[in-house]
Structure formats: C-alpha cells, structure tokens
Amino acid sequence: MIPYLLRRLLLAFVTLWLAASLVFAFALLLPGDPVQAILGLEASPEARAALERALGLDKPPGVRYLDWLLGLLRLDLGESLRYGKPVAELLGERLPLSLFLVLLGLGGALLLALPLALLAVRFPLWDLALSGLMAFLQSLPTFFLGVVLLYLFAVHLPLLPASGFPGWQSPGEALRHLLLPALTLALARAAVLFRMARGSLLEVLSQDYIRTARAKGVPEAWVLLKHALRPASLPLVTVLGLEGGFLLTGAVVVEAVFALPGLGSLALTALEARDYPLLQGLVLAMAALIVLFNLLVDLLYSLLDPRVEYA
Template sequence: MFAYILRRLAFAAVTLWLATLLVFGALLLIPGNPAQAILGIDATPADVAALEHRLGLDKPPLERYLNWLGGVLRGDLGQSIRYETSISGLIVARLGITLPIVIAALLLATLIAVPLGILAARRVGSWADIAVSLGSLVGIVLPSFWAGLMFIYIFIVWLKLPLPSSFPIGGWKDPARAIAALVLPVLTVGLASSSLLVRLVRGSVLEVLHQDYVRTALAKGLSERVVLYKHALRNAALPVVTVLGLEFAQLLIATVVVETVFGIPGLGSLSLLAISARDYPLVQGVVLTIAAFIVLLNLIVDLLYALLDPRVSYA
C-alpha cells in the first residue's frame, strides 16, 4: 500500500510538471508580441520594451521557464499586470470564495443524487424511476445561467426572501451575509451536478444489483436492504467517486458563469477578468492552479479506489 501511494504521488508530480510545460508553452504560442497585445496597437516601442523587460519576455524561453518554475515551487506565480499585486495572493483570496461554492454544491448534489438514484434503481420501470429520470434530464439540458436567473427571480423577486443579490464587499468579514449570498449559487450548481450524478448512481446500482454475488446473497435469505447497503452500494460507489473527482475540477472552471450571474468575485470571475484584460501572467497562474487541482483530485480518486475496491493491485 505504501509503495502504491508513493508511485501515485510520483505520477502526480510528473503530471503537474508536464502541466507547467503546457501552461508556459501556451504563452509562447500566442501569435505576435504578448506585450504589444497587452498594451494595444497605440503603444510606443519604448512602452512595449519596458513591459517586455518587466515580464521577462526579453530573456530566452528556457531561462524564463526555469525562473517561472522556480517561483511556482516557492508558491510565487508572479505579479498581475491588471491588479499590480501578487498572483498567488489573488488566487488564494478568490479560492476562498469559489471552493466553498464547489464543495457545498457537490455535497448537495450527492445528498440529492444518491437517494434518488438508489430509489430509481430499486423501482426500475416504475413512476418513481420515470420521474427521477425525467427530472435529471431536465436538469442536464437547462443552462446554468438560466437556472441562476430563475432562482433570483423566484427567491428574491417573487418570494422576497432576504438573500443578497451579490457577494458582500467585505467578503467573509460578515460571515452570515457571505453565506446567505452563496445560497443561490450553491443551489444552482448543486442541482445541475445532481442531475448528472443521479443518472450515474441509478445505472451503477442497477448494474451491481444484477451481479451474481447479489443474487447469491438474496438467495441465502438476506434482506434486500442489507444486500444493497452492505454489499452492493460499495461497489456501485466506484464510478460515482470517479465522476465526483472530475466534477469537482469541472466546477472550478464552470463557476465562471454562475459567479458572473450572481456577482461572486471568485476564481471563475477572476479568470474572465484576466482574459479580457489580457493579463497573461494571471491567466497562466489561474490555469496552473486549476490543473493542480485536477491532478490532486485524480490522486485522491486513485487512493479512494484502492480503499473501496480490494481488487485494485498495489504491485
């Protein structure tokens, strides 16, 4: 087990290093002069040269990459051009808003999807199964921005609930208001994620219920509830764990839409501002951060697989 963990950690480290190559290489592939693109066509050659020197663009690519990689290893992603401050500090501050949304949304999605998926699998072909399947299909096809706008209209305009329509300027200095401001974004993201998860849970449980060991356990006289929750559900959880890990990473990217609708200053809105302002160092830092989360989550999923399924080989 220990050797297996070390191998997965080494693989994750190599993957993250390759991600730094891809992120840095993408900046090199941008057509034209990045400094000229940032400053615009009206910039003077002196201004362009000054920005190139500030960003280190006047150095050879290999030297620039090694300098940037050294900063990444120290937790320093450079300086933002738009905000003129540390990129690492900006990302950490925005993650403090985005991560609670993603974590709470996935928790909500799991609490919704697992019971409904099990119900649909146990009552396959019934009205309950049809209703769950139709509801999940509607949740999948509805755009998240439209659902967010409808939630604003229903809960704030129509029901007049005392929910903030945007995140407070003071951030988490006012925890009650900050949490209230995240209720609708979490609901929007959580319901969208649960629509996909409920279909996955239903299909996974349905497949496991037709396995030989389940039929054998039922034939021995064990109740359906005991067989389902003690034997079948653990194996059915394997694909769900995989999708949850991927969904977590996906939501870090997809929150740009929800954060824009609800006025949430999170990582998604930061990436949008960085792209619109052509703040390439900030874009580079945000992309690398998301890539690091994807690598970390894949590592966690691999380790959870080994815990959930004894058939996973440690050799």
C-alpha cells in the same frame, strides 16, 4: 499503501510539470503582440521596452521557460499587470471561496443524485420520471439555471441573497450567499452522478450474492443499503474526481452570475485586461486542483473497498 502513495505523488508532480509547460507554451503561441494588446497601438517605444522587460519578453524563450519553472518552485507566479500585486497573493485571496463553492456543489450533487438513484432502482415506476428529470436538468446551460434560481429564490421569493459575498467574518451569512451558487452547480452536475449511480446499482443488483441475500428473505431496502450501495460507489467515486474539474470550470460562469469574488471572476477580469501572468497562474492553479481531486479519489478506493490492492 505507502509505496503507492509515493508513486501517485510523483505522478502528480510530473503532471503539474507538464501542465506548467503547456501553459507556458500556449502563452508563446497566442496570436498577436501581447505588449501591443496591453498598451495599444499608440504606445511609445520606451513604454513598450519597459513592459517587455517586466514581462520577460526581452529574453529568449528557453531562458523564460527556466525562469518560469524556477519561479513555480518558489511559488512565484509573477506580478499581475491589472492589479499590480503578486499573482500568488491574488490566488490565495480568491481560492478559498471558489474551493468552498466547488465542494458545496459537489456535496449537493451527491446528496441529490444518490437518494434519487436508490429511489429509481427501488421503484421502477419512478425510474422513467427521474431519468427524464435528470436529462432535462443536464440539458440546461449553467448560466440559465443560475438565472432561474436567482429569480425564484432571491427575487420572487426573497429567501436568499441575490449576489455578492460579505466575507468570512460571519460564517452563517457567508453560507447564505453561497447557497444559491452551490445549488446551481449541484443541479447542473447531479444528472451525471444520478446516471452513474443508477447504472452501477443495477449492475451490482444482478450479482449472485444479491440474489442469495434476497432468497434468504433480506428486506429489499436492506439489500440496497447494506449489500449494494458500497460496491456500487466505486464507479461513482471515479466520476466525482472528474466532476470536481467540471465544477471548477463551471464556477467561472456561476461566479459571474452571482457576482462572487472567486477565481472565476478573477479569470474574466484577467481576460478582459489581457493580464497574461495572471491568466497563466489561474490555469496552473486550476490544473493543480484537478490533480489533487483525482489523487484524493484514488486514495478513497481503499476506504470503500478493502479488496482493492495497490500494486
């Protein structure tokens, strides 16, 4: 287990290095002049030269790349042009909210998908209706789903706050403000988890040991929960790692709908302001979170199935 963990950590480090290199390369390949985009056409040569020095654009690309990598090792992502603060500081302020929102959405999607998949497998009459409902939810754009939920639970039935975030000083109030955004993310991704869980359960239920358990008179509910659920969870865990990445990108739209001060709203502000250092830091932070999600998924396999060997 330890050698495998060390190899996975090394692979994660290499993946982050490749992601950082791609982020830097894309910044170089962006069309147009970033200094002109930020200052406008009427900027003086002195102002242009000062901004070029601040962005490091007066150095050769190879030198700038090495400075970028050395800065990453020191957790120095540069300074935001829009906020005038270190990018790492801005990410540290916004990351907890976005990460908690993604974890809430992922947990909610799993809590919705798994019981419904068990119900669909146990009662075939429900299968068609639940599959159709999940397909319908999957077809809805995330922003539309968020607006519908906002109207239902914040305007028509004023049960939850419509937007904003009060901070972490009051955990209960903070959770109330995050329930609707988390439910939006959960409903948007529950359909994928439902289809994976349903298909995996059907495959496991066709195995010989399941037929043996049924022949011995084991109740069907116990067959599902005791004998089928755990082995059927392995493919689902793999999808959970991928869904973490989808939820991170989906959080950009959800945070805009519900006016949450997370990474998503920060990314939109950086795009509008042409804040290239902040955009680079945001892309790299999201890549690092996706790598972390997939690393945790790999380690969860041994907990779900002790037969898994780490070669």
